[in-house]
Amino acid sequence: MIWINGHRVAGFDDGRVTGTRNLEYAGEAHAAPQTSAFTAPGSVLKDGTNTIAVALHQDREASSDAYFDLSSLTTSTAPPPAVAAGNTPGSAPAGQTPATSAALPERVILNPTATPATSQTFSWIAGDAAQETGEIEIGEAAGGATRTVPAQPAGRVNANPKQHFSVTVDGLRAGTEYRYRVGAPGSTSEWARFTTATAGASDFQFLAFGDAQIGLDTVWPDVIRRAEERAPQAKLSLHVGDLINTATNEKEWNSWFAGLKNVAASRNILTTPGNHEHSGDTRLGTWKANFAHPANQPTGTTIGELGRLAEGESDAAKQWAAYFEHWSKMAADTVYATDYQGVRFVTLNSNRNTASLTPDNLPGCFGLDCPSVDVSASWLRFEAAWLDTVLQQNPGK
Structure with missing residues (x-):
């Protein structure tokens, strides 16, 4: 929970907090930090020094630690006062865009x-x-x-x-x-x-x-x-x-x-x-x-013979298909190619984090032919197969 100058302005995952006793647990345990954003009205601010207070609760007695990071704190300019009837606001010179007090991109x-x-x-x-x-x-x-x-x-x-x-x-x-x-x-x-x-x-x-x-x-x-x-x-x-x-x-x-x-x-x-x-x-x-890079990342149809592993109804094929679909989304904006004045630039993603490389609701598969046996190696095969295609089709070679 967050207060500014004594005014509560935000609460996040605080449904268990009643405020009726001194010690209370709140929230739920998470492996990774949870994020949220809040906006406070300008009326809670004052000239000079402002005080921000934060209450951070453990979720249970046995919890080992708690984490908090206020990664960004910005102010926005208030809209200009309304122009009274009969008054004419100043105009910009001919051919120029009027000035604005709005924050710029x-x-x-x-x-x-x-x-x-x-x-x-x-x-x-x-x-x-x-x-x-x-x-x-x-x-x-x-x-x-x-x-x-x-x-x-x-x-x-x-x-x-x-x-x-x-x-x-x-x-x-x-x-x-x-x-x-x-x-x-x-x-x-x-x-x-x-x-x-x-x-x-x-x-x-x-x-x-x-x-x-x-x-x-x-x-x-x-x-x-x-x-x-x-x-x-x-x-x-x-x-x-x-x-x-x-x-x-x-x-x-x-x-x-x-x-x-x-x-x-x-x-x-x-x-x-x-x-x-x-x-x-x-x-x-x-x-x-x-970032928004070329959307030509590897897919199940641009990895050559490797793509055939997803064909059929076997458990291994279903698992390969699920991985290919997930990996294509993961590869967006990180694995791509662009041709600039006769030079083909190619970027690859060396991530080997098994958790992030594993899709939700992954089909079950048991056997040495299942990609889940070595997810990192399978991911690198996926990128390598795409790279072979990209290099073979390079018009500048």
Whole structure:
């Protein structure tokens, strides 16, 4: 339960708390931390110092520990006062969008599609918790009309009340500079620019980063700055795991994106998860909210001969089929390929966590031919079979 300046503003899994005695147990035991979000009215705040109090209950006498993490705490700007009758609010100069006091979108990032010469994916997080819809306005930087494309919500994670969004824009021209802004009416990002890949093979530079996780608010921004100074013409960058230290820590994610702010909004960012992205978030809910990569991950039909193991009515076949379906969902935004100016980039997911790799309601199977005998090895076979297909079909080889 949470109080601000003596006012109770939230309760989570607190149905057993009666408040009639000093010592009470509440909630239920969970293997992983449970998350929730809350919103408090501005009326409970005061000028100067505000006090937040938290009551955290064990669920039973024999409970060994309790865990609490307030991963994000933000304030939103109150709406402007109503304009009195007969008064005319100031207007923006001709041809310019009126200024707004609404919070702007954050974590704006470009992720590649499978065809970055003619399409582009954009992701961001809303500037305000009340925003339920998002969109992108885009047009050629040289001038002309713009078009607006609605975005898809990507979820709220880690008790952060703000919605994530992503949108893919098709029908772009190769080797062309575009301008765009994302958000919602009245709350859009600043205009940014990017250039699509060329249609054929041509030389380019790219940057590669690993293990940014430590010093995200100190060292990381300087690393990006120095990389940009060394390779100012780089077209994209790779981030090969352990972007952050704790998967569900919103402060760390904010710092990672802040270090990349100008770069992420103007060139493609390819990311692949490491063990730190899986720790505490084994099904990668945070990762998939922040990034939207090509949806060409392995499926039961893109893994060659391995896919035949799911054919038939045997217990082993039914179990393989269940694993393939689950693994394809797990692989989304983590196992993918994109072709950029004659180079095929491929990312793989080295996760070997048996619990996250096992689907709910897995069919029973007994025998050495069952994939459940060695789930980790079976998962790697799944990725390897897909990789063989992707490399065989590489148009740039």
